[in-house]
Amino acid sequence: NAGVTQTPKFQVLKTGQSMTLQCAQDMNHEYMSWYRQDPGMGLRLIHYSVGAGITDQGEVPNGYNVSRSTTEDFPLRLLSAAPSQTSVYFCASSRQGHNEQYFGPGTRLTVT
C-alpha cells in the first residue's frame, strides 16, 4: 500500500492564481480530510468527506473548495490564492468510527 499520497510536495503561487492540491489513498477509507499547519497553531481542519459525494466544511474553509467523486481521491482547490494561504497542507484518511487518521507527507505552499 502506498497509503496517503499528496502532490505536489512544494508549490509557489502568485496572489490570485488558482491551483489544485491532489490527495489519494489506497486503503479504501471512507473518511478523508484536509488540514493546514501553521506555526504555533497545530493543525486546523479545512474540509472533510465521509464518503464519495459527501463533503463538509471544517474550521477554516474560506478560500478552498473540495469534491469527492471517488473513494480514493480528495482534491483541494484554491480558487484565488492569497498570502494568508501560505502554509503546509496535509491530507488524511481513516476508516469511519473511532479510528486513527493516516496522514500524507504534506504540500508546502507559498503564496507571494
Added chain:
Amino acid sequence: AQSVAQPEDQVNVAEGNPLTVKCTYSVSGNPYLFWYVQYPNRGLQFLLKYITGDNLVKGSYGFEAEFNKSQTSFHLKKPSALVSDSALYFCAVRDWETDSWGKLQFGAGTQVVVTP
C-alpha cells in the same frame, strides 16, 4: 465545542530520563483522545489512542499515555527518552457524542528535544 491544550511549547530532556508531554482537553460529551508525532518535513504518525476501558494506554515506540477524566488530561509518557524521540508531538480529541464524523481537534503541538 471541543478543545485541546498543550501547555508547553517545548520540552527538553536528557537521553535516558523520563519524558512527559502534557495535554488537557475539553469536550461536552465523552472524548476519544489521540497522540501523533511529526518528524521534520514529514506527515503526522499515529502513536496511540484512548477510546474506552483501561486508563493507561500503550502505543508505538515505547510511549504510553494516561487518561484522567477528573483532570481532563491525557499526558504522554516514555520511561527512558531517546535522541530519536526528538520531534513535534500533537494531542488531538474528538467528542464522540456530538460529532459522528470523526473530526479531530488538534493541540498546538509540543516540541520535544532530547539531548545526548
